[in-house]
Amino acid sequence: MQKPSLPKGTRDFGPVQMARRNFILETIKDTFQLFGYQQIETPAMENLSTLTGKYGDEGDQLLFKILNSGDFLKKVDLNDLSEGAAATLPKVAEKGLRYDLTVPFARYVVMNRNELTFPFKRYQIQPVWRADRPQKGRYREFYQCDADVVGTDSLVCEAEIILMIRRVFAGLGIQDYKVKINNRKILTGIAEVIGESGKEGPLCVAIDKLDKIGWEKVKEELTDRGFAENAISKLSPLVSAANESSEPLSFLKSFLAASEIGMQGVRELEEVFEIMQSMGEDLSHVEPDMVLARGLSYYTGAIFEVKVNQVSIGSVSGGGRYDNLTGVFGLTGVSGVGFSFGVDRIYDVMEELNLFHEEDSQGTQLLLAYFDEKSFSYALKVLTQFRKAGVRSEIYPDQAKMKKQLDYASKKGIPYVGICGDEEIKSETIALKNLLTGNQESLPIYEVISRFTAVN
Amino acid sequence: MQKPSLPKGTRDFGPVQMARRNFILETIKDTFQLFGYQQIETPAMENLSTLTGKYGDEGDQLLFKILNSGDFLKKVDLNDLSEGAAATLPKVAEKGLRYDLTVPFARYVVMNRNELTFPFKRYQIQPVWRADRPQKGRYREFYQCDADVVGTDSLVCEAEIILMIRRVFAGLGIQDYKVKINNRKILTGIAEVIGESGKEGPLCVAIDKLDKIGWEKVKEELTDRGFAENAISKLSPLVSAANESSEPLSFLKSFLAASEIGMQGVRELEEVFEIMQSMGEDLSHVEPDMVLARGLSYYTGAIFEVKVNQVSIGSVSGGGRYDNLTGVFGLTGVSGVGFSFGVDRIYDVMEELNLFHEEDSQGTQLLLAYFDEKSFSYALKVLTQFRKAGVRSEIYPDQAKMKKQLDYASKKGIPYVGICGDEEIKSETIALKNLLTGNQESLPIYEVISRFTAVN
Numbered sequence: 001m002q003k004p005s006l007p008k009g010t011r012d013f014g015p016v017q018m019a020r021r022n023f024i025l026e027t028i029k030d031t032f033q034l035f036g037y038q039q040i041e042t043p044a045m046e047n048l049s050t051l052t053g054k055y056g057d058e059g060d061q062l063l064f065k066i067l068n069s070g071d072f073l074k075k076v077d078l079n080d081l082s083e084g085a086a087a088t089l090p091k092v093a094e095k096g097l098r099y100d101l102t103v104p105f106a107r108y109v110v111m112n113r114n115e116l117t118f119p120f121k122r123y124q125i126q127p128v129w130r131a132d133r134p135q136k137g138r139y140r141e142f143y144q145c146d147a148d149v150v151g152t153d154s155l156v157c158e159a160e161i162i163l164m165i166r167r168v169f170a171g172l173g174i175q176d177y178k179v180k181i182n183n184r185k186i187l188t189g190i191a192e193v194i195g196e197s198g199k200e201g202p203l204c205v206a207i208d209k210l211d212k213i214g215w216e217k218v219k220e221e222l223t224d225r226g227f228a229e230n231a232i233s234k235l236s237p238l239v240s241a242a243n244e245s246s247e248p249l250s251f252l253k254s255f256l257a258a259s260e261i262g263m264q265g266v267r268e269l270e271e272v273f274e275i276m277q278s279m280g281e282d283l284s285h286v287e288p289d290m291v292l293a294r295g296l297s298y299y300t301g302a303i304f305e306v307k308v309n310q311v312s313i314g315s316v317s318g319g320g321r322y323d324n325l326t327g328v329f330g331l332t333g334v335s336g337v338g339f340s341f342g343v344d345r346i347y348d349v350m351e352e353l354n355l356f357h358e359e360d361s362q363g364t365q366l367l368l369a370y371f372d373e374k375s376f377s378y379a380l381k382v383l384t385q386f387r388k389a390g391v392r393s394e395i396y397p398d399q400a401k402m403k404k405q406l407d408y409a410s411k412k413g414i415p416y417v418g419i420c421g422d423e424e425i426k427s428e429t430i431a432l433k434n435l436l437t438g439n440q441e442s443l444p445i446y447e448v449i450s451r452f453t454a455v456n
Numbered sequence: 457m458q459k460p461s462l463p464k465g466t467r468d469f470g471p472v473q474m475a476r477r478n479f480i481l482e483t484i485k486d487t488f489q490l491f492g493y494q495q496i497e498t499p500a501m502e503n504l505s506t507l508t509g510k511y512g513d514e515g516d517q518l519l520f521k522i523l524n525s526g527d528f529l530k531k532v533d534l535n536d537l538s539e540g541a542a543a544t545l546p547k548v549a550e551k552g553l554r555y556d557l558t559v560p561f562a563r564y565v566v567m568n569r570n571e572l573t574f575p576f577k578r579y580q581i582q583p584v585w586r587a588d589r590p591q592k593g594r595y596r597e598f599y600q601c602d603a604d605v606v607g608t609d610s611l612v613c614e615a616e617i618i619l620m621i622r623r624v625f626a627g628l629g630i631q632d633y634k635v636k637i638n639n640r641k642i643l644t645g646i647a648e649v650i651g652e653s654g655k656e657g658p659l660c661v662a663i664d665k666l667d668k669i670g671w672e673k674v675k676e677e678l679t680d681r682g683f684a685e686n687a688i689s690k691l692s693p694l695v696s697a698a699n700e701s702s703e704p705l706s707f708l709k710s711f712l713a714a715s716e717i718g719m720q721g722v723r724e725l726e727e728v729f730e731i732m733q734s735m736g737e738d739l740s741h742v743e744p745d746m747v748l749a750r751g752l753s754y755y756t757g758a759i760f761e762v763k764v765n766q767v768s769i770g771s772v773s774g775g776g777r778y779d780n781l782t783g784v785f786g787l788t789g790v791s792g793v794g795f796s797f798g799v800d801r802i803y804d805v806m807e808e809l810n811l812f813h814e815e816d817s818q819g820t821q822l823l824l825a826y827f828d829e830k831s832f833s834y835a836l837k838v839l840t841q842f843r844k845a846g847v848r849s850e851i852y853p854d855q856a857k858m859k860k861q862l863d864y865a866s867k868k869g870i871p872y873v874g875i876c877g878d879e880e881i882k883s884e885t886i887a888l889k890n891l892l893t894g895n896q897e898s899l900p901i902y903e904v905i906s907r908f909t910a911v912n
Contacts, residue, residue, distance in 0.1 A: 003785075003786065004503075004505075004506050004563040004566055004567055004785045005503060005506075005567070006499060006502075006503070006567075007499065007501050007502065007503055007550075007551050010499035010501055011499065012496065012497070012498050012499070012564050012567070012568070013496060013497040013498075014496055014568065014571075015494035015495065015496060015578070018494070018495040018496055018497060019494075019495070022495070033818050033819075033820075033848050034843055034846065034847075034848050034849075035843070035848075035850060036820040036848065036849070036850030038471035038474070038475075038819065038868075039471065039474040039475070039478070040468065040469060040470055040471060040474055041468070041469040041474060042468050042469075043462060043463065043466035043467065043468070043597050044466075044500060044553075044583065044585070044597060045463050045466055045520075045585070045596075045597065046462075046463065047460075047461060047462075047463055049460075050460050050461075061525075061526075062525075064501075064522050064523075064525070065522070065523040066520050066521070066522060066523070066553075067520075067521040067522070067523050067545075067548065067549050069517075069518075069520070069587040070517075070541075071540070071541045072541050072545075073537060073540065073541045073544060074541075076537065077537075078534065078537065081529060081532065081533075081534065081537070084527070084529065085526075085527045085528050085529045085530075088529060089523075089528075092523065092548075093523050094463075095463050097500075097522075107460040108468050110460055111460055111461070111462075111468075112468070112470065115470075117864060117867040117868050119852075119853055119854075119864075121850075122471070127500060129500070129501070131525040140501075141499050141500060141501065149853070152853045152854050153854070154853030154854045156836075156851065156853040157853055275836065278833045278836040278837065279836045279837060279839065279840045280837050280840045280841075281840060329459075329460045330459065362489050363489075363494065364489075364492040377734045380612075380731065380734040380735045381734060381735060381736050383735065384735045384736045384737060385736075387490055387491070390490065391490075392489050392490050392491075392492065393490075393492070394491060394492030394577075395612065396575075397575055397605070397608045397610030397612040397613055398575075398608050398609070398610045408573060408575075411573040412494075412573045
């Protein structure tokens with residue numbers, strides 16, 4: 001008899017984990033809907049032609065491919081074996097598993113462009129698959145949770161992203177975090193004013209390491225990457241200012257004065273903050289970060305990243321504005337801005353900070369327990385009344401000793417047991433036992449119902 | 457530039473479809489939770505060793521297989537090409553996509569048997585994949601929505617399944633349907649009393665066609681399948697009784713009197729109904745059907761099927777009791793009972809019966825519209841107040857003509873627009889326009905909020 005196992009890098013989610021994940025996802029969904037985002041879902045499988053070439057060479061390697069159905073060797077001949085896997089692949093596989101939610105979304109927008117109402121605000125919560133080497137905290141199947149608006153340049157969207165992040169974190173009980181924001185145009189401007197136009201890519205890769213390796217090492221790396229000595233020394237005041245991080249915008253206004261695009265980036269940042277102020281919102285948790293650069297090749301405007309302080313996990317959410325999401329599928333001029341909550345990381349953060357509460361679990365609130373056939377019958381009738389009132393309740397289905405019934409409740413995390421015996425039948429009550437405190441009181445059914453529905 | 461497309465047999469779900477699907481799924485989840493079921497999720501990919509051989513030869517063919525990562529040809533040699541696809545498969549693929557939720561659940565129970573609390577009541581809502589030939593109403597990716605209890609023989613579970621089905625259908629607004637129930641033991645008993653013990657399989661396949669082809673043709677088929685003439689004529693009264701379907705249980709009690717197992721099946725059915733009566737529930741929608749036989753090889757006790765009347769789609773939900781769910785993974789003695797809601801079919805039924813209401817959509821309730829910079833600023837402030845109160849609301853992000861803003865609301869199905877102009881700024885009101893009726897009234901913000909939150 002085989003002993004079953006899971007493919008490496010994959011996980012089951014049991015009841016406790018699911019309840020916690022649902023709490024996170026419901027909080028996020030609720031916020032997306034409050035802001036007018038609409039949910040879509042796309043298939044797990046996409047044509048390989050849709051996926052390939054969108055994630056770089058490494059990404060192509062990490063795509064899970066689906067073997068063609070039926071005789072998958074049909075088109076393969078002897079030559080292919082010597083040509084190797086890459087050459088043979090197109091003959092045996094036409095489909096692959098979704099690698100992220102962005103490419104399927106772009107495909108969806110292009111295929112439905114005539115039916116959609118723009119600006120189109122969509123959210124999507126689905127698993128993605130990557131054939132990465134599994135390691136702690138990195139899985140081959142994990143959920144992404146994305147919100148994007150496409151078809152508008154309005155910075156109202158950037159402001160709303162910040163507001164949504166803050167609302168989600170408030171709902172989850174995460175208090176100590178920052179929403180870092182930058183703008184690609186600022187990065188372009190920085191490269192310009194130090195005389196290295198167009199090199200914001202390598203510049204940011206190096207500067208990103210400031211926290212870890214310090215300015216001296218970053219300077220070495222910049223030299224290795226071909227930055228002029230003069231350019232590097234021009235960068236010095238920026239690095240000092242970034243470290244202090246007081247009033248970065250006013251620093252940038254003088255630092256970038258000579259760069260038109262750089263100044264435009266600063267103005268865009270300011271405008272986002274002004275919109276928030278018009279909305280009557282403060283700027284708490286918001287932190288301009290002039291060297292934030294995630295996924296630089298992709299973003300053309302705002303860049304976001306959320307970091308929770310005091311925990312081992314870093315970034316839990318990120319995103320930004322892109323000018324040309326759908327260009328690769330032939331539809332140009334669709335500008336958008338989006339971001340993604342890292343559900344697995346948020347889960348780990350909440351566990352580390354001990355923020356999960358069992359009340360959030362949607363688990364059974366009450367188990368009815370009984371001694372014999374007669375009280376079983378009574379309990380069944382009472383059960384119906386509880387359920388009609390919306391109280392999540394159950395009965396131990398087999399005739400069993402009281403201890404076994406109480407054990408079941410306790411192991412399943414059910415907080416209350418309603419004990420039914422002769423006394424209760426006579427008085428139309430139940431003996432309501434709080435399993436946490438051990439307290440027990442005799443109460444009429446309607447009284448118990450009103451307690452539970454009030455708490456609910 | 458490539459024109460993107462979807463793999464055949466797969467679908468995108470847009471905002472309207474998702475809202476409707478979510479309404480169905482939330483109704484189901486809510487019911488499962490009310491009855492004490494807990495959610496789990498399993499990975500999309502399972503080892504092929506877990507999946508293969510569980511669904512018959514045809515099922516094995518219909519499994520989607522995942523190509524091994526990296527050099528998938530590594531183990532393949534020249535011989536394999538002549539041996540063919542079946543022989544080569546194990547060398548190029550180790551994993552497959554989930555084909556249903558039952559086998560992954562059995563694997564989960566076996567792998568977690570020491571941590572689980574039995575009886576274990578679980579529900580699971582996830583997509584499954586089958587390489588079936590796509591056709592109308594049949595997809596290669598579709599959701600299953602299963603609830604099972606394992607680790608108990610109690611017929612309370614059967615009664616609760618009927619109650620859950622009725623609660624879900626009431627919540628969805630489906631009124632004209634029947635929950636057909638039978639018991640495998642009754643089928644075994646029927647085969648026994650007509651002198652064809654053990655042949656309940658072919659018996660049921662033939663009798664299942666009674667509605668479609670009539671008794672004369674069914675008799676021919678039974679003859680072809682080797683049933684004795686004598687046996688067939690013994691069946692006649694059962695067929696008449698099944699057609700009349702009044703008092704099937706009392707008919708069965710005399711028809712099956714000679715079969716111990718058959719009589720046990722009848723008693724089990726009666727006990728389920730008695731439990732429902734103890735719960736204070738009537739038997740509305742419930743219909744014993746002595747020839748109901750779905751998935752016979754699998755079920756050992758109760759068999760369920762739900763049919764909605766007056767629609768073109770037949771069965772929308774089904775299930776039953778099985779004695780040995782986990783035996784194939786080496787854990788014996790785990791009896792359970794479960795059933796599955798066919799979400800796609802329920803969707804189609806509700807569409808056919810026109811049961812979807814836009815109020816259920818969780819879509820935006822209100823769009824704020826404005827004329828100029830000044831009223832835009834005002835609208836932003838009002839927007840924050842609405843959202844703080846939990847009203848799903850948005851603002852058209854770009855400065856645009858009033859008509860464009862109203863068009864956006866109307867296309868997106870937003871029922872109300874709150875127009876902000878100079879008058880409204882002065883009086884701290886908005887002009888609330890009902891897009892359906894065209895009615896418009898000037899109202900203070902707090903008044904609008906209280907209307908929306910009351911409706912909610």
